[in-house]
Amino acid sequence: MISTTNDNLRMAMLLCFKWFFPFLLSIGSHTIVSGESIKIINWNVLYGFNHHQSVKEGSDWIITKQPDVVAFQELNGIAEEQLEHYSAAWNHPYAITHKETGFPVGLTSREPIQVIERNQEGGHHGYLHCRTYGMHFFVVHFWPGVFFEIDRVMVKVRKLLEEKQKVVILGDFNGCSRKDTDFLKTNTTLRKIDFEFVDRVEAAGLIDLVHKHDPSAKVSCPSPITIPKWTATMQELKMKQYRIDFIFTDSSLAENSISGSICLDKEIDTISDHYPVIVELNR
Template structure:
């Protein structure tokens, strides 16, 4: 009998030990800790870098945590458990990076990331919903948030309630000395930069009988790039197709063959690349949310067929991030999609070194769209070089009015 009792105790201990060594089915199990350490190329810790941890749900990228690195370059995610996804890091003095990682959640793990000094040009495109709803607190929050990304070129849609003068005043608060806006009524597009903007062309509805545009668009040159900031019609598909066709055929194709071209903004259009992330009833459910935007890939397909690359897809590894709608919680697969893009022609696409859709706590509340952010590895044109050449090539601004 004693032997039987001993055997029972031994078996019970083995079972208890096995259970304690596994997290499966045990909500109280002790989870491991993931630590992210950031350093520069000299091995020094990088303080106040912005870190975002994302996981994958099928092929959808889901934000799971964010924060700033401490004085030791360390960031600890609040989330505990297994993660398969990305760690993204942005800091104004360094090149951004996006590291693919997988963590089982059971053991203490240290992820070290080395950041390189920044050399590339950064571009951020953002639909800011009725000019930040003309609210002072939203504008102030944007000014605080934008310091993390410190873009060289900023592209806006829906600059409602801004004038060109007030946009310049606003831009100076984040270090940009140049600013242009298509118009001062309705839903304007615009751009700002820390570098000179030249050859500004503002095209509005009715200004040119050969070019149809709904909200209007702005075309300008900055740092050797031909930039088109657009906001296509939110209503008729045929109007969006006409708009993008006019921009490509009557503007972009008239540029020199070696022109580096960037087309960015709110396209109000879907993209076939994202189809694998849609649920089985996506079209029906999405149209309930946005009934005026016909489900079609024709607009984005037209640009892709004309040699443009969707910047987000260059570094998304086949995964999906929505740009609309925003939410503080993850929304169903039948709601999220992309309307917002940065498209690069073949002369510029090879210069793209980083791209992302910025889903964060702050961008959850600033607008109903998420911004797009890219980095371009092109040689920056210095101000001294620009002003020297300006003597021989005067600044030109062309404005077409309604």
């Protein structure tokens, strides 16, 4: 009788070990992953990668950068399933868009994406609020001079900041930063300048990571792809160039950030009128 009891006890212990050992390994694995960095790209891809003419070139460029998360604006004509198909090429099995008509924004990630809100109410573009890598991502594409959308976003952002959540706001702001004022004056810009979008984000304490790490980076658009349709000459192009694409994070993420830059690779000149913004953070 005692032998049978001992055998049963040993069997129970083996079963516990069988089921719980993988769980313990996964905890250790997660601890290792949480210490790694995360690379994020934001990119306005001009009517769905130059009207779908440069999808492969855009995908190939993303592959070379090996990002963990990519946010997009102007995914025109690209449904969520199609974006998921494209993103598989850069090893992102998860892809989300906020709508399928007009000017969609989207997000792809190596890790699962929790969709919190696909906002399309009243705005020309709308925005996407998702969570991945333990961070809240607001993918935005603001309409020039229309501020109710940024106000909606910031109400949610302030609440998350009060809760000590990790927050990233990224996208095409269609507005400038006051930190670029000297460049805009020197460049004799032909653009109408609007600081309001960035002002409202920075008023909540969020940090512009490109300015933090590369304050000399002042141009995110347009690229030469706009010649001759929207821009006559290279001289005119330079007078139109400014920075309207941003990645902002809460102060805690910013403090632990590694880098922030605007990628001016020549390949971009035939893919989009916007240059991608790239940041790297410690998780």
